[in-house]
Amino acid sequence: MRLNRYDLLFAAVLLLVFLPFFLIRPLYEVYETFNSAHGMVMSFIKFALLSTLGEMLGARISRGRYCPEGFGVVPKMIVWGILGMGINMAMIIFSNGVPVFLEYMGYSDAGADFAGGLTWGKVLVAFCISVAMNSIFAPVFMTLHKITDIHIADNKGSLKALIRPIPMAAVFSRIDWKAQWGFVFKKTIPLFWFPAHTVTFLLPAGARPLFAALLGVVLGVLLAVAGRKK
Numbered sequence: 001m002r003l004n005r006y007d008l009l010f011a012a013v014l015l016l017v018f019l020p021f022f023l024i025r026p027l028y029e030v031y032e033t034f035n036s037a038h039g040m041v042m043s044f045i046k047f048a049l050l051s052t053l054g055e056m057l058g059a060r061i062s063r064g065r066y067c068p069e070g071f072g073v074v075p076k077m078i079v080w081g082i083l084g085m086g087i088n089m090a091m092i093i094f095s096n097g098v099p100v101f102l103e104y105m106g107y108s109d110a111g112a113d114f115a116g117g118l119t120w121g122k123v124l125v126a127f128c129i130s131v132a133m134n135s136i137f138a139p140v141f142m143t144l145h146k147i148t149d150i151h152i153a154d155n156k157g158s159l160k161a162l163i164r165p166i167p168m169a170a171v172f173s174r175i176d177w178k179a180q181w182g183f184v185f186k187k188t189i190p191l192f193w194f195p196a197h198t199v200t201f202l203l204p205a206g207a208r209p210l211f212a213a214l215l216g217v218v219l220g221v222l223l224a225v226a227g228r229k230k
Contacts, residue, residue: 006066014053035206040085046213047084048077054217061221072157079148086141088209094133095201095208099125101132122202130197134189142184147171192219 021028035042055076056066067073095114102110102125113121114129150171155161196215200208 007060010056010060010066017049032206039206039209040088043084043088043209044081046210047087047216048081050210050213051080051084051216051220052077054220057217058220070153070157072152072155072161074159075152075155075157075161076149078162079145079152083141083145084209084213087212090133090137090141091200091208091212092205094129094137095205098129098132102128118202123198126201127194127198129201130194134193134197138189138193139185143175143180146175146180150174188219 021031052073056071056073059068059071060066099110099114107125109121110125113119114125116122147166147168151164151166152161154171155164193215197212200211200215203211
């Protein structure tokens with residue numbers, strides 16, 4: 001894959017958008033304050049930007065263009081933003097509920113271990129949270145994301161995809177379940193998402209949605225590279 005002017009433009013835009021937050025301390029403090037006060041809003045923004053960028057990078061690697069025909073940048077950003085709020089909600093539910101369940105099952109220090117400093121106990125609880133969330137929530141989330149992708153492509157990437165009802169039964173039957181089950185569910189969930197989200201739940205609560213969005217970017221690029229080699 002040869003670099004072109006669009007690659008340089010894409011890199012320049014990334015630097016212009018994200019670099020100021022690392023270089024200008026007051027700007028980063030504004031971000032931190034807003035993130036603490038409006039976590040769901042920031043989840044929408046983070047996933048809308050980062051996950052869409054990840055898909056664009058994947059498209060560039062696998063198909064040669066950042067925005068292939070029917071890609072639909074704006075519809076994808078809106079969908080990713082909504083899904084991002086769902087991911088944040090799931091993280092809150094599972095990170096609070098799983099330690100309670102572990103205590104119910106006899107691990108009496110689960111809550112204290114998870115709230116404390118980095119120990120093997122905290123790693124164990126974080127791993128249990130990751131397994132629970134990715135086993136229960138992730139398959140539904142991934143299937144819904146696939147359905148929205150098909151719907152956006154059916155509407156040629158236009159904004160009409162956001163207002164037209166999704167023909168759920170018809171789209172559901174068009175999913176490649178051999179790939180969805182055999183690869184996305186059976187391989188990426190245990191081999192990538194279980195360990196990746198274990199690390200996520202070891203981070204402070206405010207940093208988890210951002211890290212989860214970055215993981216989506218990494219996975220999108222890895223899948224694109226793997227698909228290109230295949």
